[in-house]
Amino acid sequence: MRLRWFSLPLVVCFMLVLCLALLTVNFFELNWIQYEHNKFHHGREPYDAVVTPQRSAPYRRIADEPKRPSYIVLAKNADAGHLVHVFDVFNIYGYIRRPFDQKVNWDVIWAHEYPFKTYADKITFSNLKPHQKVNHFPGIGFITNKIDLATSKISYVPPAFSMPSEKAKFFAFAEKYPHKRFVQKQNNHRGIKIKTLKELDLNSTGTFIQEYIDNPLLIDGYKFDIGVYTIITSIDPLRVYMYNGDILFRFCPEKYEPFDPNNIDKYVIGDDYLPTWKVPSLKKYYVHQNATMKASVESHLKTLGKDATKIWKQLEDAIRVVCLEKEWKIINLMKNYKSKTNFFEMARFDFVVDDNLNVYIMEVNMSPNLSSAHYPQNRLIYEQVLFNLFAIVGLTHFERKDDSVKMAVSGKNIVAYPKKCAEMNCDSCDNSDDCLLCTPCMNTNMIVQLTNAYREHIDRHDCKRVFPPKFNPNDILNSSMDLKDHYSLNTRLMYKWFRGKCIADMEWC
Numbered sequence: 001m002r003l004r005w006f007s008l009p010l011v012v013c014f015m016l017v018l019c020l021a022l023l024t025v026n027f028f029e030l031n032w033i034q035y036e037h038n039k040f041h042h043g044r045e046p047y048d049a050v051v052t053p054q055r056s057a058p059y060r061r062i063a064d065e066p067k068r069p070s071y072i073v074l075a076k077n078a079d080a081g082h083l084v085h086v087f088d089v090f091n092i093y094g095y096i097r098r099p100f101d102q103k104v105n106w107d108v109i110w111a112h113e114y115p116f117k118t119y120a121d122k123i124t125f126s127n128l129k130p131h132q133k134v135n136h137f138p139g140i141g142f143i144t145n146k147i148d149l150a151t152s153k154i155s156y157v158p159p160a161f162s163m164p165s166e167k168a169k170f171f172a173f174a175e176k177y178p179h180k181r182f183v184q185k186q187n188n189h190r191g192i193k194i195k196t197l198k199e200l201d202l203n204s205t206g207t208f209i210q211e212y213i214d215n216p217l218l219i220d221g222y223k224f225d226i227g228v229y230t231i232i233t234s235i236d237p238l239r240v241y242m243y244n245g246d247i248l249f250r251f252c253p254e255k256y257e258p259f260d261p262n263n264i265d266k267y268v269i270g271d272d273y274l275p276t277w278k279v280p281s282l283k284k285y286y287v288h289q290n291a292t293m294k295a296s297v298e299s300h301l302k303t304l305g306k307d308a309t310k311i312w313k314q315l316e317d318a319i320r321v322v323c324l325e326k327e328w329k330i331i332n333l334m335k336n337y338k339s340k341t342n343f344f345e346m347a348r349f350d351f352v353v354d355d356n357l358n359v360y361i362m363e364v365n366m367s368p369n370l371s372s373a374h375y376p377q378n379r380l381i382y383e384q385v386l387f388n389l390f391a392i393v394g395l396t397h398f399e400r401k402d403d404s405v406k407m408a409v410s411g412k413n414i415v416a417y418p419k420k421c422a423e424m425n426c427d428s429c430d431n432s433d434d435c436l437l438c439t440p441c442m443n444t445n446m447i448v449q450l451t452n453a454y455r456e457h458i459d460r461h462d463c464k465r466v467f468p469p470k471f472n473p474n475d476i477l478n479s480s481m482d483l484k485d486h487y488s489l490n491t492r493l494m495y496k497w498f499r500g501k502c503i504a505d506m507e508w509c
Contacts, residue, residue, distance in 0.1 A: 069398060070096045072104065074119060075112030082371040085379065086110060089386040093396055108395060109134045112367050114141065128342040133395060136366065137235055137343045139333035142326045144347060144366040146187045147208050154325050156318035156361050160210035164203045173211075181212040181261075192268050194261040213360055216267075217353040219300060220281050221255035225269050225352050225362060228315055229385045231463060232323065232345040233393055233456055236331045237449055237494035238487075240323050241392060241456075242316065243385050244464035246292040248348070248378075249276050275375055293381075306357065314359035319349055320467045322361065324487065331488060341448060344393040346385070384462070391459045394452075405451075408458070414450040415439060416500030433489070437497055449490065450497060457508065468498040471509045 071090055075083065090097065090110075098104045102122055109115065109123070109132075116125055116138050125134065142148055150160035161170035163184075174180065174197060181194050186207050194212055201207070216223045227248035231241045251274035254265040264270075276286050276293045285296035298308040334340060348368035351359050370386065372379035390396055397408075421438035429441035436446065457465075464470075501508035 068094060068096050069107040070098045070105065071108040071110055072098050072100045072106045073110050073112070074100065074115050075110075078112070081373055082369070083110070083112065085370050085372065085382045085386055089383065089390055092387075093390060107132060111136055114366065125342075126337045128339060130339065130341070132342055133393065134343050135346065137232065137330060137334070137345050138337060139330035140232075140345050140347070140366060142329040143322060144364045146185065146363055147206070149322070149361070149364060150185070150208050150210055152325065154361075155321055156314070156359060157322075158211040158213060158360050160208045162208045163201070164205065167202050170202070170209055177211075181214050182209050183212050184209050193264055194267070212267075213352055213354055215354045215356075216256065217355050217357065218256055219251070219297070220279050221257060222251040222274060222279060223256045223267055223352075224249055224251040225350050226311075226315070227365075227368070228319065228349045228351070229368070230319055230347050230349050230364075230466070231389055231392060232347070234340070234449065234452065235327060235334060235343075236340055236488050237453075237490035238323060238327050238467055239453060239456065239494065240319060240465075240467040241460065241463040242319060242466050243388055243462065245384050245388070245462040246381050247294050247315075248381065249293045249297060251275070251279055271374065275377065277377060308357075310357045311353055311359060314357075315349070315351060316464075316466050316469075318351070318359060318361055320469060322349075322364070323467060324491075327488065327491065328486070341452065344389075346389050388461045388463050391461050392456050392463050394455065394459070396459070397455075409451045409454045411439070411447075413454050414447065414497075416497045416504070433492055433496060436489075436493055437500070446490070446493065449494065453494065453497070465498075468495040471499060471502045473502065473506045473509045 073083065087097070090108075095108070098106055111119075111134065114136060115123070115134070116136070119125075125138070128134070147162060150157060151162045151166070153159075159173060161167070161173070163170075174182070182197075182200065183192050183194055184200050184204070184207055185192055200209055202209075227250065229243040229248075231243070233239045233241065250269045252266055252269060253272060253274045254263065256266050260266060276282050276296060281300050282293075282296045285291040285299050286293060291299065294312075301308045345366075346368075348365045350362045350365065352362055353359055370382040372382055416437055417434070420434065424435060424438070426435040426438035426441050429435050429438075431441075435441045436443075442450075498508065
């Protein structure tokens with residue numbers, strides 16, 4: 001029987017009601033799935049509603065969300081856009097952003113600037129709770145301060161002289177190397193330009209004069225620098241990692257030759273640098289083959305008969321040398337802080353390479369740029385750096401009870417030399433380095449540090465350990481300790497512990 005014309009509206013209404021009912025059922029099913037996921041996979045009850053990640057990470061003031069981790073941001077113009085990817089990763093891991101207030105409970109502080117002086121009267125950094133984390137180390141300026149680093153006389157750093165105190169040393173160096181070029185820099189590295197000796201201001205305080213590397217390696221005629229994202233998880237003992245998924249290449253916008261010292265676009269990397277995907281010889285790898293920046297450069301250098309692994313090895317060694325040389329200064333400053341496990345650091349080491357594939361450190365950036373606003377194509381590397389950072393420093397761990405921590409790492413996991421310790425009979429500890437790694441002689445601090453080191457190894461994802469260094473499995477049994485006596489006791493013990501884990505399981509090497 002045909003439907004009469006006046007019954008059609010009823011059919012349409014019925015269909016609309018049915019669709020709405022199905023949508024309502026689907027909505028409640030999705031919310032229940034999310035409830036189950038949060039409860040059983042993250043170990044916490046879900047919050048009151050589905051929160052869509054927002055790019056500006058608005059503050060949350062909900063009083064009934066005590067189980068959800070939270071963070072506060074210490075930065076000028078924090079919502080201007082330069083921290084958008086940081087907010088995104090916090091959102092992914094279920095964090096709430098709280099407004100800065102002395103009474104607000106927080107799990108993580110993300111400070112864009114060095115926080116320990118500016119906020120010392122508002123936050124007691126010296127007595128933090130065990131689970132609280134801060135994204136800077138007290139004293140990290142010994143590494144990231146441009147003048148301090150440049151004038152430290154560390155290998156891989158071009159010779160530099162602080163003005164005006166080292167004026168005489170500079171004249172002696174310039175006389176010995178009359179063909180060298182120099183740049184004068186301030187701590188913020190703005191206004192860099194090659195100058196003649198007559199143009200240099202030798203009486204300008206707060207500046208330094210540094211040798212200019214005038215034979216840079218060029219790709220398609222462009223000079224470039226290399227940025228390596230580096231994560232320091234502990235100072236005493238020292239543990240350092242680098243993000244190994246990729247490294248940042250930035251090219252000068254104009255070709256180096258014919259060289260003109262008055263045209264800084266030929267030799268200084270600015271905000272409008274030439275990105276990898278616009279360099280002709282790299283485009284076929286980076287764009288067409290979807291390779292990383294590092295793989296693209298390595299592939300190109302192979303076509304020229306150059307071995308890029310020489311560069312990568314030097315990058316790691318340079319990071320290691322700087323951190324070890326500055327370790328004691330940071331340790332001395334951190335004596336004012338009750339706990340040494342509340343802090344972590346993610347910095348970017350910037351390098352240049354000469355045409356002999358020698359590597360030089362230009363600077364180390366605290367709170368490096370992680371905004372893809374200028375180059376959207378860089379969004380992936382920034383987000384991957386942050387994703388790996390959050391994992392390795394423990395920002396994805398929400399357990400608070402000792403029992404749940406032991407599920408991840410037990411005392412048996414941190415044993416490194418059971419046979420040797422049994423033979424030494426370390427029940428009566430003699431405070432030797434060997435005995436201090438045996439279970440009866442381990443103090444509470446060392447147990448905590450080894451537990452953290454074990455968990456970092458599990459959670460490192462695409463991060464590579466820089467220090468303690470990787471060991472050669474073929475030489476590990478016969479290798480001698482190459483640590484200097486002036487390195488801290490805890491750092492020596494950590495080195496030996498990783499070596500012991502490598503002997504037992506090559507996966508740790």
